[in-house]
Amino acid sequence: MEIVVCLKPVPDAETRARPLPDGTRFDPEGVKFVLAGYDESAVEQALLLKEAIPGSAVHAISLGARSRTDEVLRAAIALGCDSATAIEASPAAFEDPIAVAAGLRAAIEGLPHDLVLLGKQSGDEEEGLVPGALGELLGLPHFGFVVDLRWDATSQRLRFGRSTEAGEESWEAPLPCVIGLQQAWNDPRTAKLPAILKSRRAPIATVRAPTGPPEGPTSEPARFELPPPRTGAKMIEYRTPAEAATKLVRILSEEAKVFP
Amino acid sequence: MTPSVLVVGEPHGDGLAPVTAEAVGVAHVLAGADGPVAGLVGGAGSASAIRELGQFGVGRVLRIDDPGVEGASPGALARAVAAAASTVGARLVLLGGTTFGRDLAGRVAVAWNAAAVNGATDLRWDGEALLARRPVLGGRATETRRLLGGRYVVSTRPHAFPVPERPPVSPSVEAAPAGPVPPLLLGPKRLGVKAVPSGSGPALADAAIVVSGGRGVRAPENFRLVEELASALGAAVGASRAVTDAGWRPASLQVGQTGRTVAPQLYIAIGISGAIQHLVGMMSSRVIVAINNDPAASIFRVADYGIAGDLFEIVPALTAEVRRVRGT
Numbered sequence: 027m028e029i030v031v032c033l034k035p036v037p038d039a040e041t042r043a044r045p046l047p048d049g050t051r052f053d054p055e056g057v058k059f060v061l062a063g064y065d066e067s068a069v070e071q072a073l074l075l076k077e078a079i080p081g082s083a084v085h086a087i088s089l090g091a092r093s094r095t096d097e098v099l100r101a102a103i104a105l106g107c108d109s110a111t112a113i114e115a116s117p118a119a120f121e122d123p124i125a126v127a128a129g130l131r132a133a134i135e136g137l138p139h140d141l142v143l144l145g146k147q148s149g150d151e152e153e154g155l156v157p158g159a160l161g162e163l164l165g166l167p168h169f170g171f172v173v174d175l176r177w178d179a180t181s182q183r184l185r186f187g188r189s190t191e192a193g194e195e196s197w198e199a200p201l202p203c204v205i206g207l208q209q210a211w212n213d214p215r216t217a218k219l220p221a222i223l224k225s226r227r228a229p230i231a232t233v234r235a236p237t238g239p240p241e242g243p244t245s246e247p248a249r250f251e252l253p254p255p256r257t258g259a260k261m262i263e264y265r266t267p268a269e270a271a272t273k274l275v276r277i278l279s280e281e282a283k284v285f286p
Numbered sequence: 287m288t289p290s291v292l293v294v295g296e297p298h299g300d301g302l303a304p305v306t307a308e309a310v311g312v313a314h315v316l317a318g319a320d321g322p323v324a325g326l327v328g329g330a331g332s333a334s335a336i337r338e339l340g341q342f343g344v345g346r347v348l349r350i351d352d353p354g355v356e357g358a359s360p361g362a363l364a365r366a367v368a369a370a371a372s373t374v375g376a377r378l379v380l381l382g383g384t385t386f387g388r389d390l391a392g393r394v395a396v397a398w399n400a401a402a403v404n405g406a407t408d409l410r411w412d413g414e415a416l417l418a419r420r421p422v423l424g425g426r427a428t429e430t431r432r433l434l435g436g437r438y439v440v441s442t443r444p445h446a447f448p449v450p451e452r453p454p455v456s457p458s459v460e461a462a463p464a465g466p467v468p469p470l471l472l473g474p475k476r477l478g479v480k481a482v483p484s485g486s487g488p489a490l491a492d493a494a495i496v497v498s499g500g501r502g503v504r505a506p507e508n509f510r511l512v513e514e515l516a517s518a519l520g521a522a523v524g525a526s527r528a529v530t531d532a533g534w535r536p537a538s539l540q541v542g543q544t545g546r547t548v549a550p551q552l553y554i555a556i557g558i559s560g561a562i563q564h565l566v567g568m569m570s571s572r573v574i575v576a577i578n579n580d581p582a583a584s585i586f587r588v589a590d591y592g593i594a595g596d597l598f599e600i601v602p603a604l605t606a607e608v609r610r611v612r613g614t
């Protein structure tokens with residue numbers, strides 16, 4: 027199975043977020059961009075499938091500023107991905123999720139692809155728009171919020187679950203298919219030192235993202251705000267647990283107005 | 287300017303998901319005083335869904351009558367939404383920001399050639415552009431995006447908008463346009479749905495109140511204290527990774543960087559220290575309460591209200607007080 031895994035460079039979870047002086051957007055200066063949480067798990071999922079199906083390969087792709095994509099792609103190579111492609115785009119393009127999907131398509135169309143895997147970014151934008159947009163651009167079925175992805179060799183189909191508000195759905199789908207993963211492994215594999223060193227010299231292919239029509243639909247950041255700093259909890263003074271409980275319930279209903 | 291808005295009804299039980307009503311509320315505001323708001327519903331169970339849309343003042347409903355579309359992959363449904371949006375001459379398609387809506391939005395945006403944003407908590411026009419605000423970076427910041435190009439697809443974050451109060455109407459109902467669905471999109475098959483058992487409380491992602499427990503509960507059997515408080519409040523149960531890694535509760539309850547992101551009206555953290563990886567999953571909650579016996583725990587820095595004390599004493603007292611006040 028030829029698997030493409032899409033990796034987004036995201037600010038490290040420990041990053042201090044601050045706006046640019048003009049207040050329009052996140053200031054990336056000095057911020058470390060990493061292969062984070064869910065995308066690390068997407069790589070893990072891709073490698074598990076590769077190990078289960080003989081003759082498979084995993085292709086990592088990433089769109090964004092070159093310094094950031096290469097970091098993420100080398101991490102993916104060190105973990106065991108077979109090839110890496112960086113997608114270069116104008117900064118405006120990688121700020122809009124639909125434009126990102128168009129850039130990913132440009133790279134995917136140049137690669138063998140039975141399965142396209144994406145993650146979910148809880149540390150970053152949390153859009154969840156990319157898997158569906160990419161599916162439509164490629165003309166392939168897509169599923170987001172997927173858990174328990176497996177390959178059924180007998181039926182030659184993917185089997186997976188989706189946990190939606192309605193309940194736990196189970197699905198089967200033929201290839202090719204685009205899958206956005208919801209699941210995260212708490213302990214994805216870590217790269218070994220020799221592999222990390224070797225990945226420093228691994229070749230990274232380059233693809234240019236298309237530019238959309240100037241009047242076409244798009245989105246741009248207009249304002250980036252930090253919430254007023256949380257000043258710390260108002261601590262409830264009490265002598266007995268019952269008193270603490272009464273006070274808290276009163277505050278929640280009268281002051282915070284969140285008590286039903 | 288009276289821009290027409292199409293709201294995609296999300297099926298839920300016999301009717302519509304609560305978030306659809308919230309989306310209808312925003313639709314009325316954005317369409318202007320008497321701008322047209324239309325609804326789209328699936329064929330199955332549509333009678334009660336149509337009635338519900340009417341109760342929220344939606345005057346025109348399109349119904350998907352092709353049974354092949356429902357239960358098919360999101361791709362087939364996205365084509366139907368795009369076709370319906372063009373039929374009503376919409377400038378804006380609104381979906382609920384649930385799994386269903388968030389997953390569909392990107393696909394609809396490409397199929398209908400629109401700009402898109404997921405999980406909006408505030409929406410307003412800026413001339414022809416649409417300004418959409420939403421929490422980013424796991425709730426550590428909010429971003430306002432400007433959507434351009436004249437056609438927009440937006441999903442609204444659950445609980446961010448009020449349910450509309452409008453005079454009920456009896457909507458006109460017509461068949462949604464049925465376009466050809468490429469065979470590739472009909473390949474996937476839904477094998478089954480295991481409905482969330484009723485009485486198990488609301489789903490984490492959709493809950494108005496979440497009560498989470500951490501390593502402070504010390505043993506799997508004690509986690510019941512957290513669950514009893516949740517049940518008294520009608521809340522969903524969450525957990526820190528310490529709890530799910532230890533196998534005390536399933537991984538599906540984990541809140542945080544490698545778990546779920548939640549943004550309820552009220553989040554109660556019990557015996558949770560407040561590691562950054564946990565915080566990014568719950569920081570956009572409106573009100574945060576922490577119960578921890580270590581007054582220096584970092585969770586108190588992000589919480590609005592704190593009780594420094596032993597959870598084994600405080601939580602049962604709190605559950606009893608909630609039951610007393612609610613008369614249950």
Ligand SMILES: Cc1cc2nc3c(=O)[nH]c(=O)nc-3n(C[C@H](O)[C@H](O)[C@H](O)COP(=O)(O)OP(=O)(O)OC[C@H]3O[C@@H](n4cnc5c(N)ncnc54)[C@H](O)[C@@H]3O)c2cc1C
Nearest residue numbers: 500501502526527528542543544545557558559564579597
């Ligand atoms: C890559 C990565 C991803 C991660 N992802 C997540 C994630 O998604 N979600 C997540 O939660 N964590 C995640 N973690 C783990 C995170 O760093 C913390 O280890 C974890 O959140 C700690 O869980 P905890 O607060 O329950 O336990 P602890 O940190 O052990 O805290 C227990 C708390 O309980 C209090 N306590 C003890 N006894 C009592 C009592 N009797 N009464 C009241 N309070 C008491 C203690 O004072 C303490 O503050 C991740 C870590 C990494 C490295």
Ligand SMILES: Nc1ncnc2c1ncn2[C@@H]1O[C@H](COP(=O)(O)O)[C@@H](O)[C@H]1O
Nearest residue numbers: 032033034089144145146153154155156
């Ligand atoms: N710039 C990018 N480069 C590569 N993949 C991306 C990029 N942006 C988003 N993705 C993929 O889309 C998923 C969802 O991203 P998001 O829509 O931002 O939550 C990510 O987990 C990635 O798999």
